[in-house]
Amino acid sequence: MTAKTDPAAPAASSVPIPAELGILTRRRIEAEIIKPIYDVLVRELGEDRAARIIDEAVSNAAVRTARELAAREPDGATLKSFVALFPMWTRDNALEVDVIANDGQRYDFNVTRCRYAEMYRELGLSKIGHLLSCNRDSVFIAGYAPDIRFGRTQTIMEGATHCDFRYRDGADKES
Numbered sequence: 088m089t090a091k092t093d094p095a096a097p098a099a100s101s102v103p104i105p106a107e108l109g110i111l112t113r114r115r116i117e118a119e120i121i122k123p124i125y126d127v128l129v130r131e132l133g134e135d136r137a138a139r140i141i142d143e144a145v146s147n148a149a150v151r152t153a154r155e156l157a158a159r160e161p162d163g164a165t166l167k168s169f170v171a172l173f174p175m176w177t178r179d180n181a182l183e184v185d186v187i188a189n190d191g192q193r194y195d196f197n198v199t200r201c202r203y204a205e206m207y208r209e210l211g212l213s214k215i216g217h218l219l220s221c222n223r224d225s226v227f228i229a230g231y232a233p234d235i236r237f238g239r240t241q242t243i244m245e246g247a248t249h250c251d252f253r254y255r256d257g258a259d260k261e262s
Contacts, residue, residue: 110178111202114203114219114220117219119210121219122212150230151230152230153230165256166191166256169231169254170194182200192255193254198252213244216244221250235254238253238254239251
């Protein structure tokens with residue numbers, strides 16, 4: 088029996104993701120694998136170096152995934168095509184989002200509940216949860232569509248009440 092795969096689902100590697108496996112579940116699996124590796128890295132190299140290694144590895148995976156998804160866009164990766172991908176991250180009620188603007192030039196929203204952050208805390212990974220998820224956001228969009236600008240000043244993972252995501256189309260030079 089062959090598992091049905093979702094061609095739009097982002098992968099951490101070239102291994103296809105089963106369609107029924109959402110990103111929240113995938114992040115949990117990754118976190119459970121990374122946690123013992125991180126613990127050994129901390130013991131052997133110290134907390135700062137371990138965090139840098141995890142950050143580099145996760146960031147590289149995010150860029151690779153972004154480029155793979157961008158390559159699938161017949162008209163090229165744009166803010167509009169990125170917005171169309173967004174349900175992948177909210178699947179399974181992973182995020183509660185208030186959209187502020189979505190006008191083709193801007194995609195602004197606040198995340199008011201983040202089950203990714205909740206999961207990392209539950210797994211005892213709150214210290215590196217931002218490395219496992221939050222830090223992916225800026226490098227992902229840079230890999231997906233380098234002309235799209237990304238900004239965020241705070242995250243739930245780091246203690247804020249909400250995450251403030253701001254995306255700008257590269258042609259929108261005013262904001």
